[in-house]
Amino acid sequence: MTASLDGSATVADVDTDPDVDTDDLHVPVTRVYRFELVKLVSQWRIRLLALACWIVPGLFVAAVSRQSTLPSDTLFGRWMHATGWAGPLVVLGFAGSWALPLLTSVVAGDVFAAEDRLGTWRHLLVAVRSPQRIFVAKALAGLTVLALLVAGLVASSAAGGLATVGNQPLVGLDGHLLTPSDAAGSVLLAWACALAPTLALAAIGLLGSVVLGRSPMGLLIPALVAVAMQLAQMLPLPVAVRLALPGYAFIAWNGLFTSPAQLGELLIAIAVSLAWVVVATALAYLLFVRRDFTSATDDGIGRRAITLALLAPAGLLALTVGAVAVATPSAGSGISQAKVQQSVATAFAHLYRMQTAQLNRPAVTETQLQVTAACDRSDGQVDPEGPGADWRCVVTWHLPGTAAPGTAIYQLNVTSNGRFEADGDGPKEVNGYFLVHTPTGDASNPLWQFDGNVELLSTSAKG
Structure with missing residues (x-):
């Protein structure tokens, strides 16, 4: 043959x-x-x-x-x-x-x-x-x-x-x-x-x-x-x-x-x-x-x-x-306000700890940070659900021994398949610049921009 x-x-x-x-x-x-x-x-x-x-x-x-x-x-x-x-x-x-x-x-x-x-x-x-x-x-x-x-x-x-x-x-x-x-x-x-x-x-x-x-x-x-x-x-x-x-x-x-x-x-x-x-x-x-x-x-x-x-x-x-x-119990686009907020808060907490290690600051845990995110679309003019490039999130966290909470702003582009890209919009010392000054030199700032994923199927988050 x-x-x-x-x-x-x-x-x-x-x-x-x-x-x-x-x-x-x-x-x-x-x-x-x-x-x-x-x-x-x-x-x-x-x-x-x-x-x-x-x-x-x-x-x-x-x-x-x-x-x-x-x-x-x-x-x-x-x-x-x-x-x-x-x-x-x-x-x-x-x-x-x-x-x-x-x-x-x-x-x-x-x-x-x-x-x-x-x-x-x-x-x-x-x-x-x-x-x-x-x-x-x-x-x-x-x-x-x-x-x-x-x-x-x-x-x-x-x-x-x-x-x-x-x-x-x-x-x-x-x-x-x-x-x-x-x-x-x-x-x-x-x-x-x-x-x-x-x-x-x-x-x-x-x-x-x-x-x-x-x-x-x-x-x-x-x-x-x-x-x-x-x-x-x-x-x-x-x-x-x-x-x-x-x-x-x-x-x-x-x-x-x-x-x-x-x-x-x-x-x-x-x-x-x-x-x-x-x-x-x-x-x-x-x-x-x-x-x-x-x-x-x-x-x-x-x-x-x-x-x-x-x-x-x-x-x-x-x-x-x-x-x-x-x-599957999910309906519509599967992208809701609660899911976006949960995904952003989870990603920010992990990346904040990474930035903390870069800067040789005292280590913290996600439990101590108590990160939350408040997200809406077009300053509240659009229902906070579905894909779009007009999502805006305000992330809040707490540091041990500090009375005032920290806040950071992100502009989000959420795609139809649930992937989102979060772009930092200040403050500068947290997410406003793509580099951070570490003891060993400049390094990429993990909080400047980050990707995330919203699970389209229903989760424990309501909405």
Whole structure:
């Protein structure tokens, strides 16, 4: 069994084992899988993608970590000077939006369509004698290649960050400090969780490749679905609809970096992604094995197939929206005044202790600080709920032995998925400047700007 360098199949020697009688037996799935895997990795674009995935993220993280200006508008970007574990998370944020959808388009979106363009279906069926085994082998080969590409993104970005900055603690989304070992485990778990929506897009790509045949649109299906989901996440959708989208796990891993971890949204998002994997793969399988390969004009496109390929995902989306709505008590956007205040106060308390350690001041605990936050929108002119860039919070805390409380002001930009960026607005000695003067020199002020996360599902906070 061989494959040409341009990815086309050479099937004349598919079965050269003298112990196997091809007149009576199907070719084993393992042998077809090896054949399909060789075909994929023989393609120049797959090799180029593999090279890029294993090299480019590391170079990017190393280069950005050495710059004086960091991508502070990107989640964990502001900590790339402080720890090597921030880099893989910055890459994960970019990969979930662009890289992983493009990888699934190139790999899964073309795995069946390539045979239509080359006209090799009948030759392959004569050699393998089983459409079912061909489908399984192609799906497994695509999954293997995607796993190798994702592994490259993780390994390269982590290596670049650790080599440039070092194995230092990581500041979580609620301001608590993760030890290097905890940070490493959480980073790897976040990337593992991102595999679920990646597989969902890959399954959608398989379905598009089967249904659309030689049409180049099959290549674009996963990327178009990913873009549509990103646009949808920017809208003020109800929580149930947001969680029911198969790509929400690209965002929900944020909950791994709070204490305690916000696992509710993440588990629902993973379950939804896996449901899409099962439905899209099963539908692609049924359409593929029922295809008439004896016709030279049948390339998979048919009104009935296209209708089924559209109705099944639409039905699954409606079903998951209903299931999530029943399972989760949250309604509306899931962003309320009480949740924002609680998240801001928690993050400020953790980061205030970090600043205290920087300045060699007497240590304090969160209990002693008694941090509270009072937040509103547009100076009370707008109901304090939902996303928006017009949130304003006044944080109050108490120091032991001090009668007067301390106060600080923050301007908040809260996004639809619950992430917020708090920008300090004074006083200068607390959060008004991006550097603090420490006994060892100037250091980044953790209270100047910080990221946080509002859990969209109902919590103990009312409202």
